[in-house]
Amino acid sequence: MSSLDDGSVSEDKEANISGSVRKQGGWITFPFIAATLSGLLIGGWVWLMNLIVYLIEEFHIKNIDATQIANVLNGCLSMIPIVAAIISDSFLSRFTVLVICTGFAFLGTVFLTLTAIMRPQQCESGSSLCQNPTKVQLATLYAALTLATIGLGASRFTLATMGANQFDKPKDQGVFFNWFYFVNFGSAVISSIVIVYVEDSISWRLGFGLCVAANFVALVFFLLGNRFCRPDKPQGSPFTGLARVIVATFRKRNVKLSSKSGDYYIGNDKKNKIMAAMPTESFRFLNRAAQKTEGDINSDGSVAKPWRLCTIQQVEDLKTLMRIFPIWSTTIFLSTPIAIQATMVVLQALAMDRHLLLFKIPAGSFLVVVQLSNCITLALMDQFIFPAWRKLTGKSLTPLQRVGIGHGFIVLSMAIAALVETKRLKVAHDQDQNGAIVPMLGFWLFPQLLVQGIGDAFHFPGQITLYYQDFPVSLKGTATALVSTIIGVAFYVSTALVDLIRNVTGWLPDDINHGRLDNLYWTLAVIGMINLGYFLVCASFYKYQNVDKQVQLGDGETSQNA
Structure with a gap:
């Protein structure tokens, strides 16, 4: 009797444990993940987007040098997630990694606030009397950027993997990634409009202080939501x-x-x-x-x-990686034009008329157009484009099809950027000769940014869905971080490409009004077209591992492999 009782008690305990596990995960976790992501992005995206302006106007760093610093930091920001993924997959849980990284992001913004207090003495734009930053000021700046980069870079994609792990069906995972990116870009919009305006028009100290508060809120919501999330344990390298x-x-x-x-x-x-x-x-x-x-x-x-x-x-796991690698390589030159445009647009905006009635739009806020376009496109895709595609074809739009469409829009964006820059240079030259012509309106930058946002909405979620679903189970964290790694490599490639063009041509002087930035954009458009052809060849040979199962099963139960 005793042994039977013990057995029944043991079975009851196991049933209770399994029941409690089943209650964890699912869409109940999404509000907490979304709140955490929003806090991290509002507190982190703003210093990244407005960094070039901050370096030029507050630390008196030359224009092109400031863009190169931004490119290097963007590259580091995008390479760090792969390190965080390896650590979370192999040694620490994703919860532990996220707590540490959120803490780093918080400290980074605290140090950035200190740099706004310790910055060099202000001077008139272009004056030869501007003071160079001291070693202490530079050390504080670099420490702040290092901590903030590690915190923001390691947390975003680790959070994406943790969120996707709360769902069992590939269909739910795909919907999660769509809305994850919607929150991602929506938070960037808020950050770019509100906090960038505070920094440019009111106070850099207050702007960075708001970043500190946002990162603190992110940490609080993450800790509150952890009880609803499925626990994960590292499985070894x-x-x-x-x-x-x-x-x-x-x-x-x-x-x-x-x-x-x-x-x-x-x-x-x-x-x-x-x-x-x-x-x-x-x-x-x-x-x-x-x-x-x-x-x-x-x-x-x-x-x-x-x-x-x-x-x-x-x-078979190694074979899967080898099959995906060609697809992965094509997205490096897809992301390189995006990386270059993200920095050059700020310099273009600084040389243009940014007034809207009595309001002057901060140069760092122009990139918000990409985020707005992205958010609108993602919402339309989820509610209209995808359902319409299924009605017309009887199939879901595959991840590779989404990436391919994104490729096309990014190439179109570069061509539009080249045409706009040609027009801007003509206006600038006429102004130099006549002195009475008003600089070209900054709103002319909107079309290229709108098209880029549409392209990003297609290819980024498409990539992360493909990698997450087709990667080996043991490498799920690495799968989502792989998208960020692509961006990191692209920023390093863009830095090298800009340096090469500066040394070989006269297209990129410190004053872009005397350069030929339009030639750079045309070069990127041509490279993009060649890369699109390479992608189509790679995609035609690629065979899905799990995505096909998702398409075949639709809303029903997925197979064990999926």
């Missing part, structure tokens, strides 16, 4: 298994491949029993890593030589 596949393949390079399923190692984990007994035919040379040879397995079934024998699943 997934990259070790991938490295083992490469090493084992090399060590068995002379082994003849077998066609018998029994010759390949599935593993002792029960989860692996549902996997295929034979590795796929693509990249067949890697199959040697899972092929059993003499001495690979002990008598008890354990692996005797871990760096000589891998499971079929580990081999």
